[in-house]
């Protein structure tokens with residue numbers, strides 16, 4: 418499952434880089450379970466304990482993410498129910514209060530395209546997915562919010578994740594080597 422979360426995020430990034438003049442919106446990453454919350458990024462697991470996909474943890478390296486550098490995101494999740502073909506997610510990306518993107522993703526399709534080894538149907542079990550993306554140097558100095566609402570093929574809740582990344586105080590000087 419994790420892979421799904423991942424796939425959405427990656428897909429979000431990909432879509433943003435295609436669709437938005439701010440191709441830097443990439444943000445994404447980092448989400449979780451109300452567990453990790455710093456000024457730089459955080460995530461909230463807005464799902465129910467009965468949702469088929471339970472996010473266990475999301476770790477971002479480096480932390481905080483650095484524009485112009487590779488970011489590795491490791492997501493651990495547990496599928497407590499089988500996830501069938503047809504599962505999908507509505508993803509909304511906001512820059513501050515501005516909605517940049519609202520798109521529905523076919524999760525199984527994204528998983529296949531993301532070259533992960535998780536394939537639908539996904540059997541119950543623990544999953545760990547690690548993906549690396551290169552963050553553009555020109556990411557807007559702003560706060561990004563990514564809302565992920567996943568649903569099963571039958572339109573039942575699947576997973577719910579809210580992510581936020583704050584590039585407002587990104588370390589310009591540090592990245593310049595000072």
Ligand SMILES: *[C@@H]1O[C@H](CO)[C@@H](O)[C@H](O)[C@H]1NC(C)=O
Pocket residue numbers: 485486487551
């Ligand atoms: C990110 O990782 C890829 C693949 O390992 C590498 O080719 C690329 O140079 C890296 N980019 C940066 C900015 O480190």
